[in-house]
Amino acid sequence: MTDWNAMSDEEFRAEIRSFLQQNYPDHLRYPSRRVRWHEVREWYLMQAERGWTAPGWPAEYGGVGLSPSKQLIFIEEQERYGVARAPDQGVVMVGPLLIRYGTEEQKKHYLPKILSWENIWVQGYSEPNSGSDLASLRTEAVDAGDHWVVNGQKTWTTLAQDGTHIFLLARTDPKAERKQQGISFLLVDLNTPGITIRPIRNIAGHEEFCEVFFDNVKVPKNDLVGEPNQGWTMAKALLGFERLFLGSPKQSQNALGRLDAFATARGLHDDPAFADQFARLELDVADLAEAYEAFADRVRAGEALGADVSWLKVWATETFDRIAALSVQAAGAEGGISGGLAAGDESVDLLSLYFGALPTTIYGGSNEIQRNILAKQVLRLPE
Amino acid sequence: MTDRQEERRMLADSVAGFARQYDGIARARGLSDGAGLDPEAWAAMADLGLMGILVPEEAGGLGLGIPEMAVVAEELGRNCAPEPLVAQAAAQAALAQVDSKPAKECLAGTADGSTRLALAWQEKADQLNPAVITSRADAVDGGVRLSGSKCLALPADADLFLVSALDNGVPALFLVPRDAAGLELQSQRQVDGAETASLNLNGVQLPAEACLCTGDAALQALNTGISAGLTLASAELLGLADRLYTLTTDYLATRKQFGVPISSFQVLRHRAVNLYIQRELMRAALNQAVRAFEQGATGEALQRAASRAKARAGDAAQLIARESVQLHGAIGFTEEADVGVHLRRVLALSAWLGNAGWHRRRYRTLSRQAA
Ligand SMILES: Cc1cc2nc3c(=O)[nH]c(=O)nc-3n(C[C@H](O)[C@H](O)[C@H](O)COP(=O)(O)OP(=O)(O)OC[C@H]3O[C@@H](n4cnc5c(N)ncnc54)[C@H](O)[C@@H]3O)c2cc1C
Numbered sequence: 001m002t003d004w005n006a007m008s009d010e011e012f013r014a015e016i017r018s019f020l021q022q023n024y025p026d027h028l029r030y031p032s033r034r035v036r037w038h039e040v041r042e043w044y045l046m047q048a049e050r051g052w053t054a055p056g057w058p059a060e061y062g063g064v065g066l067s068p069s070k071q072l073i074f075i076e077e078q079e080r081y082g083v084a085r086a087p088d089q090g091v092v093m094v095g096p097l098l099i100r101y102g103t104e105e106q107k108k109h110y111l112p113k114i115l116s117w118e119n120i121w122v123q124g125y126s127e128p129n130s131g132s133d134l135a136s137l138r139t140e141a142v143d144a145g146d147h148w149v150v151n152g153q154k155t156w157t158t159l160a161q162d163g164t165h166i167f168l169l170a171r172t173d174p175k176a177e178r179k180q181q182g183i184s185f186l187l188v189d190l191n192t193p194g195i196t197i198r199p200i201r202n203i204a205g206h207e208e209f210c211e212v213f214f215d216n217v218k219v220p221k222n223d224l225v226g227e228p229n230q231g232w233t234m235a236k237a238l239l240g241f242e243r244l245f246l247g248s249p250k251q252s253q254n255a256l257g258r259l260d261a262f263a264t265a266r267g268l269h270d271d272p273a274f275a276d277q278f279a280r281l282e283l284d285v286a287d288l289a290e291a292y293e294a295f296a297d298r299v300r301a302g303e304a305l306g307a308d309v310s311w312l313k314v315w316a317t318e319t320f321d322r323i324a325a326l327s328v329q330a331a332g333a334e335g336g337i338s339g340g341l342a343a344g345d346e347s348v349d350l351l352s353l354y355f356g357a358l359p360t361t362i363y364g365g366s367n368e369i370q371r372n373i374l375a376k377q378v379l380r381l382p383e
Numbered sequence: 384m385t386d387r388q389e390e391r392r393m394l395a396d397s398v399a400g401f402a403r404q405y406d407g408i409a410r411a412r413g414l415s416d417g418a419g420l421d422p423e424a425w426a427a428m429a430d431l432g433l434m435g436i437l438v439p440e441e442a443g444g445l446g447l448g449i450p451e452m453a454v455v456a457e458e459l460g461r462n463c464a465p466e467p468l469v470a471q472a473a474a475q476a477a478l479a480q481v482d483s484k485p486a487k488e489c490l491a492g493t494a495d496g497s498t499r500l501a502l503a504w505q506e507k508a509d510q511l512n513p514a515v516i517t518s519r520a521d522a523v524d525g526g527v528r529l530s531g532s533k534c535l536a537l538p539a540d541a542d543l544f545l546v547s548a549l550d551n552g553v554p555a556l557f558l559v560p561r562d563a564a565g566l567e568l569q570s571q572r573q574v575d576g577a578e579t580a581s582l583n584l585n586g587v588q589l590p591a592e593a594c595l596c597t598g599d600a601a602l603q604a605l606n607t608g609i610s611a612g613l614t615l616a617s618a619e620l621l622g623l624a625d626r627l628y629t630l631t632t633d634y635l636a637t638r639k640q641f642g643v644p645i646s647s648f649q650v651l652r653h654r655a656v657n658l659y660i661q662r663e664l665m666r667a668a669l670n671q672a673v674r675a676f677e678q679g680a681t682g683e684a685l686q687r688a689a690s691r692a693k694a695r696a697g698d699a700a701q702l703i704a705r706e707s708v709q710l711h712g713a714i715g716f717t718e719e720a721d722v723g724v725h726l727r728r729v730l731a732l733s734a735w736l737g738n739a740g741w742h743r744r745r746y747r748t749l750s751r752q753a754a
Pocket of ligand 1: 127155158209363364372
């Protein structure tokens with residue numbers, strides 16, 4: 001077997017890049033919306049055959065065991081090539097959680113099915129009344145001897161209609177002193193009786209997320225991960241260097257590239273007002289990329305990132321948002337036309353950028369919440 | 384830490400040590416009050432070697448580069464030091480490109496603090512392209528005669544000016560002593576109290592050796608000096624912005640209204656976070672310019688990196704300065720508060736060698752040419 005970690009970073013990058021160029025389907029590059037599982041299934045099953053579903057997992061669990069620096073390269077190359085995201089919560093959340101806190105039985109049962117995409121996991125955290133204040137969640141799991149009985153509702157669950165399983169934060173001790181203390185982490189088969197999934201159309205008309213209802217749903221006892229009432233702590237401990245990717249410059253770079261193509265074809269760069277706004281954004285993106293690299297260097301050196309990485313998410317998403325807003329302005333009287341707009345030989349879909357940017361400042365911890373975190377933990381301002 | 388990082392940290396420490404002994408804010412106030420610069424602090428800076436950083440060892444300097452000078456500039460900014468070290472460093476960086484005896488002698492004088500040097504290349508406030516030159520150098524018996532005008536030369540009290548002029552249509556650089564016959568100097572006061580000079584070159588008589596270099600070499604030296612100046616001004620602005628950020632977050636934490644520290648108000652917390660973000664962006668933009676020097680970038684690549692740093696530094700520092708005044712309330716609008724002293728330095732530095740808008744335009748033009 002190839003020892004990927006023994007390769008130089010450059011060799012490894014070149015390897016991943018050429019693999020994508022030779023194998024990744026063109027029509028799936030830079031999708032203009034979150035893709036459904038049936039659209040990318042073939043590609044990801046092929047990756048599974050090669051043993052590349054979970055490059056970051058240790059090899060003993062079926063991963064590739066890539067070092068942090070190689071994982072970064074792997075992800076950067078996917079982003080660079082515009083590879084459509086898989087419904088990857090199993091790989092990103094459930095796997096690492098089980099590897100760290102799961103029983104042998106849980107690992108043996110669930111990990112292989114994540115690697116083969118037989119199970120597709122979705123994230124059941126948010127509720128209608130618990131968004132930013134997630135710890136106030138009310139979906140409850142009651143001990144009924146050999147199983148838990150779950151009642152409540154989750155919402156904004158990304159692509160739950162494509163999922164086979166959901167991982168839940170549920171209240172198991174309503175009397176706990178602090179609201180964070182009474183929460184457990186449950187693994188639930190979406191085929192269990194009592195579960196109803198209702199897709200929600202997003203602002204752009206796509207069914208990107210769902211409501212998931214739980215009505216007396218029986219969950220086997222051994223599908224609780226770790227200790228009861230430790231769900232909150234475990235979920236937080238999992239937020240490792242993945243937080244860096246919320247601050248990745250790739251979305252903004254791609255958006256700016258598309259705006260540039262449009263503006264060039266339409267002669268907009270000759271308008272000094274537009275040119276100045278564009279230059280401003282170009283510098284915003286360039287400086288974001290520079291700052292991102294400084295954080296990535298810390299990851300490569302094996303450092304754990306602190307709360308300060310939150311500023312990258314704020315800047316990355318707000319920059320993306322400004323690019324999207326300028327794009328619609330750039331389209332002028334056609335700014336309200338959906339689909340692609342002619343730009344030379346190309347067609348550029350500026351509205352998809354606009355709708356793509358909107359939720360980035362909401363999810364992953366809204367930007368207001370990120371500013372709260374920074375003010376408290378980094379600026380250390382007295383409250 | 385690598386040796387270079389270690390060296391830079393020691394440099395920052397030694398400037399910080401200097402700053403503990405010599406209060407930069409007091410000197411900056413003195414300058415705006417018309418008391419001029421403090422000669423003792425200037426001499427102490429020279430003793431520390433700060434003026435010789437860009438000067439080659441054989442000319443009595445430390446033979447270091449822009450990365451090290453940027454560390455010094457940032458630290459001086461953090462202390463609101465009013466001395467025009469960065470302006471002189473721009474001229475030194477240009478002069479260091481010239482391999483000639485008069486250039487070496489002049490650099491040696493700047494390193495020990497006995498000579499003050501200023502770049503005098505700009506001819507109109509809105510013409511920032513050093514290749515556009517209208518001043519002329521005409522050969523006369525045993526020398527040259529310069530005619531034309533220059534503006535915004537900093538510091539105004541320089542002993543020597545590094546002046547660009549066309550010699551038979553070819554760009555050339557000249558060292559012009561302030562007492563040269565035919566040189567008329569006028570000064571203009573900056574908002575921080577420093578003076579910049581306008582030079583009227585009314586047939587300034589110079590010996591032939593005053594011409595340091597000509598042609599591409601002259602333009603390249605000038606461009607290197609300006610890129611250095613832009614990068615170092617960005618570093619100094621970062622230091623100033625960092626100090627404003629600290630002053631302001633400290634003030635938020637201690638000032639009480641409604642019975643609580645005002646830092647408990649979310650609006651102010653989020654605005655403080657925005658200042659933090661801008662400061663981090665200034666550092667990112669500065670780092671890439673410093674790296675460009677480290678990697679030996681030249682020509683347009685270097686200009687582009689320098690413009691990028693200055694565009695960010697100018698805008699971000701001004702935003703941080705304005706917000707600092709607002710978040711201090713009325714006290715921030717007083718002469719007594721330190722905020723204002725910093726704000727005036729920020730205004731002067733962010734305009735020097737071109738403001739953010741101008742450098743955004745140049746960055747864009749150079750990027751499109753490169754693509
Ligand atoms: C496209 C998309 C996909 C998502 N996918 C999933 C998923 O798969 N699984 C899942 O569990 N969740 C998912 N979410 C939900 C996401 O995590 C929440 O939207 C997010 O946590 C914010 O919660 P909320 O929407 O209830 O907004 P609220 O918390 O109600 O916030 C409303 C507004 O108030 C602000 N606000 C709230 N509290 C504060 C405060 N203390 N200080 C200042 N401002 C505050 C917020 O920033 C926001 O602007 C998704 C969301 C989106 C948009």
